[in-house]
Amino acid sequence: MAKYIGLMSGTSMDGVDAVLCDITHTSCNTLAAHSIPYPTELLSALNVLCSEGPDELNTFSIADRLVAEVFAQVTLELLEKSSLTASDITAIGSHGQTVRHHPNSDVLSAQFSNSSIRGFTCQLGDPNTIAVLTGIDVIADFRRKDIALGGQGAPLVPAFHNTVFASNHSHRALVNIGGIANISLLAPERDNVPPKGFDTGPGNTLMDQWISLHCNKPFDKDGAWAASGNPHNGLLQQLLLDKYFSLPAPKSTGREYFNIDWLSNTLADYFPSSAHLESEETDLNLAPQDVQATLLVLTGETIATEIKRHLPAKNADGDVSEVIVCGGGAFNKSLVKYLEDTLSHYRVSDSFTLGIHPQHVEGAAFAWLAHAYIHDIPGNVPEVTGASKPSVLGAMYKKT
Structure with a gap:
């Protein structure tokens, strides 16, 4: 078995969950979990980013780094709580924080004609920052490959x-x-x-x-x-x-x-x-x-x-x-x-x-998706997302 950590914050934004799992090809055992809330200022910015508004690019880019810092913090606190070090963890699977999800191109843009608009999904939480701050390889950006294949990018669980x-x-x-x-x-x-x-x-x-x-x-x-x-x-x-x-x-x-x-x-x-x-x-x-x-x-x-x-x-x-x-x-x-x-x-x-706490299931899922990436296991189901084929999801962001 190998140890992975799954990081998840859902659309409710009620906190960031880190879930420690032992994973094989057929099992995923949850060993420990830890959660922390977003700081008030960051939570307010994330709520603003869920809809169109002024100063979006600067707010988005700053929040991308700050979300990653929170994800790294909850990871380090989970390691301390579990008496583990970064070297004990094979990889982190980070979902990020979704602020926009428009896979069906159902948006308008002043810069593009309707024929040019493409579906997209947006998750914050720079995986490079998480990898540097934790000293653990990070697998992230799970949804966009499925969208590139014509799928919804969700659900991935x-x-x-x-x-x-x-x-x-x-x-x-x-x-x-x-x-x-x-x-x-x-x-x-x-x-x-x-x-x-x-x-x-x-x-x-x-x-x-x-x-x-x-x-x-x-x-x-x-x-x-x-x-x-x-x-x-x-x-x-x-x-x-x-x-x-x-x-x-x-x-x-x-x-x-x-x-x-x-x-x-x-x-x-x-x-x-x-x-x-x-x-x-x-x-x-x-x-x-x-x-x-x-x-x-x-x-x-x-x-x-x-x-x-x-x-x-x-x-x-x-x-x-x-x-x-x-x-x-x-x-x-x-x-x-x-x-x-x-x-x-x-x-x-x-x-x-x-055998798993209801709040830990999604975090465990992204720990499993990190395992799936490393072992070349498709993480999407075309019958679920509508993608043209199964695919390994995500990308690796090395700690060094």
Whole structure:
């Protein structure tokens, strides 16, 4: 076995995770993990960079170095915590911090005609800086090869999920609920078929932004605020009309699409577009907690709908299919209860049942992608991303 560290910060930007793993071709054992938050100034800049604005290039370039310094800091603290040195680690797999994700060329530019615009994805966290500060080789820039091959560049975790978490007998869905939610659909190993997967839509991002706006809290602990409200069915149906939810896979999205502006626009459009609703459902004087409750159902419903559409409740032998929840959403008790109730014909649990903390699954995935790079193992799944072929992902940034 060889030791790798995976570095991850998701679209929620609630902290940088470093996950230490022992990895072989068929296993990935998590040994330790450590997390630290972004400094307030940097977090503010990263949030600004998620949408268009002035002084972007300078802000982007400075943040690129500062994010790398935070990634290096969490790595060094994890090594100290684990009584290890840089020489004990084969490589770091760094995801970076996504600030823009537009694989479908769905942007406008004053400098380019529509025919010249290309899809792209943008992650900050200069891997050269990480390598220099930690003294460890870094594998990074995992997404752009897949986009160059015509893919979405996301999600990249299904290859890892399939290698490490596929069951011998039952179907499994790995549901990662970060800022954005994505699912990996895993057939039993004996079927020998590739996994499927895609982003289902918003995970925590809308709920986090709404509670921040109204309660000045970074997230809804246990989903308690949502539980205090009542979901509004009319608003829910309006939100579900968004074209993203009906798009076929492969598909991916981010907080540059699902954000507080998206929600505000939907709320503003609700009245004139909802004449067909019952009169008692056209009153938009909702309490903020009712909107939060509706957003929770939106996340749960879009996940559950795709699972029921793509994952049989049982296999031919009668083995019940499993739904495994990971990411920060695994700790939202109200959201998990909604999934349990809505997916009552499935066995719903969290990734603790697979021996890994829900917050550490994505970090472990990028440790595994570093291992995959070094051993020439394709890290993407064309059936998931839409790329023209499987490919080894990433590039190496040497420590010296």
